[in-house]
Amino acid sequence: MLKDIIKKEILETITSPKFVFTFLLCAVLILLSVYTGITTYRSEQKEYNAAVALNKKNLESQQSYQALAGLGPKINKPPHVLSTIASGVSEAVGRVASVNIAYDPNLVDSKYESNPVFSVFGALDLTFIVKIVLSLFAILFTYDAIVGEKERGTLKLTLSNRVPRDRLIMGKVVGGYISLLIPLIIPLILSMLILLVYPNVSLTGQDWGRLLLMFLMFFLYLSVFFTLGLLVSARTNKSSTSFLVLLFIWVVFVTIIPKVSVLAASQLNPIPSVHEITAKKDAFLQQVQGGAQKKVLDWVKENAPNAAKDQKKYQEDFKKFLEDYQNDLTSKIDENNAALERDYQARKTSQERLAINISRISPASALMFSTMSLARTGLDDHEQFLASIRAYKPSFTRWVNSRMMKSINFSTGEQGKVNLADMPLHKFEPESLSKSLARTLPDFGVMIVLIIIFFAGAYASFLKYDVR
Amino acid sequence: MLETINLTKKYEDGHLAVDHLSFKVEPGEIFCMFGANGAGKTTTINLFLNFIPPTEGTALIEGIDVTKEPLRSKDFVSFVSENVMLYGSFSAYQNLDYFTKLAGKRGLTKADYARALKSVGLQEDAFNTRSRNYSKGMRQKLGLAIAIIKDAPNILLDEPTSGLDPKSGQELLNLLVKMRDQGKSVFMSTHDIFRAKLIADRVGFMKKGRLVMLKTRKELEGEDLTELYIQYMEEREG
Numbered sequence: 001m002l003k004d005i006i007k008k009e010i011l012e013t014i015t016s017p018k019f020v021f022t023f024l025l026c027a028v029l030i031l032l033s034v035y036t037g038i039t040t041y042r043s044e045q046k047e048y049n050a051a052v053a054l055n056k057k058n059l060e061s062q063q064s065y066q067a068l069a070g071l072g073p074k075i076n077k078p079p080h081v082l083s084t085i086a087s088g089v090s091e092a093v094g095r096v097a098s099v100n101i102a103y104d105p106n107l108v109d110s111k112y113e114s115n116p117v118f119s120v121f122g123a124l125d126l127t128f129i130v131k132i133v134l135s136l137f138a139i140l141f142t143y144d145a146i147v148g149e150k151e152r153g154t155l156k157l158t159l160s161n162r163v164p165r166d167r168l169i170m171g172k173v174v175g176g177y178i179s180l181l182i183p184l185i186i187p188l189i190l191s192m193l194i195l196l197v198y199p200n201v202s203l204t205g206q207d208w209g210r211l212l213l214m215f216l217m218f219f220l221y222l223s224v225f226f227t228l229g230l231l232v233s234a235r236t237n238k239s240s241t242s243f244l245v246l247l248f249i250w251v252v253f254v255t256i257i258p259k260v261s262v263l264a265a266s267q268l269n270p271i272p273s274v275h276e277i278t279a280k281k282d283a284f285l286q287q288v289q290g291g292a293q294k295k296v297l298d299w300v301k302e303n304a305p306n307a308a309k310d311q312k313k314y315q316e317d318f319k320k321f322l323e324d325y326q327n328d329l330t331s332k333i334d335e336n337n338a339a340l341e342r343d344y345q346a347r348k349t350s351q352e353r354l355a356i357n358i359s360r361i362s363p364a365s366a367l368m369f370s371t372m373s374l375a376r377t378g379l380d381d382h383e384q385f386l387a388s389i390r391a392y393k394p395s396f397t398r399w400v401n402s403r404m405m406k407s408i409n410f411s412t413g414e415q416g417k418v419n420l421a422d423m424p425l426h427k428f429e430p431e432s433l434s435k436s437l438a439r440t441l442p443d444f445g446v447m448i449v450l451i452i453i454f455f456a457g458a459y460a461s462f463l464k465y466d467v468r
Numbered sequence: 469m470l471e472t473i474n475l476t477k478k479y480e481d482g483h484l485a486v487d488h489l490s491f492k493v494e495p496g497e498i499f500c501m502f503g504a505n506g507a508g509k510t511t512t513i514n515l516f517l518n519f520i521p522p523t524e525g526t527a528l529i530e531g532i533d534v535t536k537e538p539l540r541s542k543d544f545v546s547f548v549s550e551n552v553m554l555y556g557s558f559s560a561y562q563n564l565d566y567f568t569k570l571a572g573k574r575g576l577t578k579a580d581y582a583r584a585l586k587s588v589g590l591q592e593d594a595f596n597t598r599s600r601n602y603s604k605g606m607r608q609k610l611g612l613a614i615a616i617i618k619d620a621p622n623i624l625l626d627e628p629t630s631g632l633d634p635k636s637g638q639e640l641l642n643l644l645v646k647m648r649d650q651g652k653s654v655f656m657s658t659h660d661i662f663r664a665k666l667i668a669d670r671v672g673f674m675k676k677g678r679l680v681m682l683k684t685r686k687e688l689e690g691e692d693l694t695e696l697y698i699q700y701m702e703e704r705e706g
């Protein structure tokens with residue numbers, strides 16, 4: 001009997017006009033988004049490779065280490081293949097950072113900066129489609145699952161037979177869920193095939209693992225709305241009421257909670273603005289630079305008598321002094337900047353964490369955060385990348401300072417040619433899958449708890465449902 | 469056999485819809501229940517099907533107390549509701565097939581379904597079309613076919629002739645007579661005094677939840693049922 005109920009549920013849905021419409025729309029949207037995601041990724045990849053090559057050439061063509069120190073290497077953030085599924089914040093945050101001896105490196109030049117109109121609409125990635133469109137479909141499939149049968153009188157007719165209610169609701173759940181998944185799974189499999197065969201787009205084993213976890217998240221997310229739809233459908237007496245209630249909850253989950261939680265977090269946990277931090281850094285830089293000139297003059301004054309005695313030694317000493325002093329200064333600046341930055345980052349992170357945690361009660365936020373983490377396009381990834389650049393800066397400045405000093409010929413003032421062979425390189429070890437997964441566990445938890453609550457509610461409500 | 473003993477239903481808002489109702493429908497008997505709108509006929513049927521719990525008393529199907537063994541009692545009853553919409557995206561065949569399976573009947577063929585649909589007078593070109601576009605009468609016939617194919621010893625009908633054209637109405641009554649002759653107990657709520665008189669073995673009048681008159685076919689011989697109905701409905705008003 002359960003089988004008959006499931007079969008009927010599926011058959012009834014897939015022969016309905018709404019199914020055909022949903023299926024077509026899902027197929028078009030999913031395939032379109034994956035396709036545009038891939039093409040965007042491909043062009044970003046090209047851009048990235050070109051930028052890396054250009055930077056290298058730029059550095060090699062520098063005439064002196066001094067020039068090199070001022071310019072410094074540009075670090076580009078490589079695009080990530082899973083941004084095709086969940087672009088996360090990757091379009092909003094900077095993609096390139098200049099590392100030089102003076103300034104604290106920062107990632108700038110985001111996609112939205114160069115094309116602000118995109119920020120209005122956001123990315124049309126798969127996560128967005130699941131979050132907005134498919135969740136609406138889940139509601140469309142369930143809002144009248146129970147109340148609709150009551151309105152049509154079929155519930156009475158069904159229950160005039162020897163049909164236990166628990167079996168009926170189970171059949172409806174399973175059948176309804178399968179018919180909701182059909183329009184989702186087929187295009188998803190197709191898009192995975194596209195990812196698999198598309199030239200120059202390759203996913204590592206770990207990427208596939210991440211992708212599957214993201215898909216799992218999609219299913220959980222849709223299950224939340226599916227069970228919610230059943231619950232509301234089993235607690236209302238008119239399908240129009242059920243639909244309105246669901247729409248209201250959807251709006252709260254998808255748009256209101258995420259926005260309100262960001263506002264609430266900034267109220268609860270305010271942080272200084274970026275400008276304040278930059279101003280503090282600049283003030284320190286100026287203070288240090290002002291002192292530097294005097295210090296050099298002092299040294300010259302003090303050691304001038306020695307110059308007459310031994311010119312060569314004097315020059316050596318001066319070189320040594322300058323190198324040490326320069327190193328000392330840069331490390332002081334770095335330290336100060338790092339301290340300011342650390343403090344700022346810590347506070348910013350704690351505010352972000354707060355916002356994220358507040359908003360997590362909404363499954364839509366949980367979906368966004370978890371897929372971002374899994375795709376490595378989230379805030380954490382951005383911060384880790386920035387941190388790796390900041391960690392790289394001292395090793396570069398140390399290297400370039402020592403080169404600069406060694407290459408200057410003080411008697412002629414000539415500077416040696418630039419040789420990049422032993423320049424330290426920036427390295428970034430992206431987070432491992434297990435770490436990303438650990439970060440998304442709360443999101444999985446939220447979804448599962450909501451599903452259990454909604455399902456249990458729907459189940460219990462249906463057992464007592466007034467079928468007349 | 470269908471039976472109620474002191475069956476009473478008081479809704480949550482205090483409305484007494486069925487008031488100490490006691491009657492029996494024997495096997496091979498058609499019982500027609502009349503009553504004004506809101507008299508409590510549908511409520512009685514809902515009590516039989518255990519869709520609502522009685523406040524007092526019992527409803528028995530084939531001797532089974534429907535509140536004690538609701539599931540088992542349903543094996544012995546078919547139900548034709550007042551206005552069933554059925555599954556719109558299913559054809560007559562598909563609807564029939566689904567409900568037949570729910571009734572626990574297996575192994576029926578398309579020919580069996582076609583026979584049932586023909587017997588209720590549904591036109592053949594509608595067998596395979598979606599029931600979404602059926603007229604009210606066509607849906608009513610399909611609902612009746614569902615009840616017929618279940619072949620339970622008791623049958624509850626809530627205003628089955630409403631919305632049927634005269635010929636179909638007559639055909640329906642003929643079907644009920646056929647069922648009675650097979651030994652089934654038929655309980656029907658209706659406003660159709662004319663036609664019901666032709667087939668009823670017993671007639672009940674319901675007023676404000678109470679059974680105010682109960683007469684057998686014999687007792688009704690020579691009486692004008694319409695007159696009698698109006699008389700009973702007015703009698704205790706004042």
Ligand SMILES: Nc1ncnc2c1ncn2[C@@H]1O[C@H](COP(=O)(O)OP(=O)(O)OP(=O)(O)O)[C@@H](O)[C@H]1O
Binds near residue numbers: 483484511512
């Ligand atoms: N859920 C409910 N809560 C309160 N009162 C109800 C409820 N359902 C029905 N009633 C009342 O119970 C009374 C009997 O209703 P019922 O539907 O049984 O009448 P009926 O005899 O079938 O009428 P009709 O001929 O119009 O179909 C009516 O007065 C109705 O208002």
Ligand SMILES: [Mg+2]
Binds near residue numbers: 509510511550626
């Ligand atoms: Mg009624």
